[in-house]
Amino acid sequence: MENAILVVNCGSSTLKLALFDSHSLRCTATGLAERLNHDDAVARIPELEGDFPLPAGATHREALEAMTKALTDSGLLSGPPAAIGHRVVHGGENFREAALIDDQVLEAIEHCAGLAPLHNPVNLSGINSTRSLFPGVPNVAVFDTAYHQTLPPKAYLYAVPYSYYRDWGVRRYGFHGISHSFMLTEAARRLGKTPATTSIISAHLGNGCSIAAIRDGLSADTSMGLTPLEGLVMGSRSGDIDPGLFDYLKSRGIAQDQLHHVLNHESGLLGLSGQTNDMRTLCDLAEHGHEPSRIAIEVFCFRLARYIGAMMASLHHLDALVFTGGIGENSSRVREQTLDNLKLLGFDLDQELNRYGGEYSGGHIESPESRFPVLVIPTNEELVIAREAVRLTSASN
Ligand code: ADP
Secondary structure (H helix, E strand, O other), X not given: OOOEEEEEEEOOOOEEEEEEEOOOOOEEEEEEXXXXXXXXXXXXXXXXXXXXXXXXXXXXXXXXXXXXXXXXXXXXXXXOOOEEEEEEOOOOOOOOOOEEOOHHHHHHXXXXXXXXXXXXXXXXXXXXXXXXXXXXXXXXXXXXXXXXXXXXXHHHOOOOOHHHHHHHOOOOOOOOHHHHHHHHHHHHHHHOOOHXXXXXXXXXXXXXXXXXXXXXXXXXXXXXXXXXOOOOOOOOOOOOOOOHHHHHHHHOOOOHHHHHHHHHHOOXXXXXXXXXXXXXXXXXXXXXOOHHHHXXXXXXXXXXXXXXXXXXXXXXXXXXXXXXXXXXXXXXXXXXXXXXXXHXXXXXXXXXXXXXXXXXXXXEOEOXXXXXXXXEOOOOHHHHHHHHHHHHHOOXX
């Protein structure tokens, strides 16, 4: 494919690739490498047959090399891409929008690594790899935090000494901005409005979960904070907790680094259910009478409902509540159970439309009695990144 846009999304042990046609922005191939830096690293390109093993302990760079070689050998990628878009998790206060990568931008991303130690270093390794694999091809960084840079101080300041913000950048940044901004443009399109006049509450519910209040096209509040640990209950992350827990658990012999691991990897749906972080499995278990799974889902939905209520404080009107992410798009149970908590606000679902996730109703799942539209919209972060790569490099010319 000539004039392809390559999208690179490096997670802590995963690498997702996508190829887009730079003119039509049609996705022509995808790729996923998993368990990177582990003995059983593996990669898959669905457009090509089967998994292909990577060398034991393969790094992001090695996976990227192997996958772009496979794409080139198969003809899915003919020649260097026209531009490369990278998802970068933390842009701090430096980036209000995507940026064409040069040495200064790289330095700024590196500078933010302290705020996202699990993510920014692997994002950087993806950027450095494509820069040396495809010399001369422009690289664009698209930040998960950038969209939330319009948060007003009342939403981003923690009530701690102000000098922590002024001197160290301690504030709420918010994440999933790429997905929330896509929800805005898609919801506006479906509602026949312009993004700049559209106000929504966007709930991105995947393994990581966050919610955003979008007022007249701009992010006005969001549930994640300094790091992606704050806010909603997630797959294995706790979301909000009382900071007093730190001292109490210390007195119980749980050390600081252990606590970090527990809150990030052993909490959330996994911690509550004692079984899994996977919502689909939890729903099956709950249906078969597994009480801890039922409770885990109940806590998840109740926290989400509380946050939907909280997001109302930032809006002067609401055009739609939008569900997205693996759970938001697929779990009718979660959507129903969440909104059952919010009858007082006037949310009401049509059971049949909800069961099909709005598939035959343009995404709408609300009943005629509902005070607000409720939409289910599949997210497409790779497309946003590809669009930004085209916008900043004129790669479609
Ligand atoms: P990530 O944040 O890793 O991209 P996803 O957006 O793919 O994650 O979401 C993964 C979550 O979506 C998992 O908890 C999974 O169980 C859930 N999910 C996917 N399909 C369904 C379904 N049909 N019912 C309930 N949950 C589902």
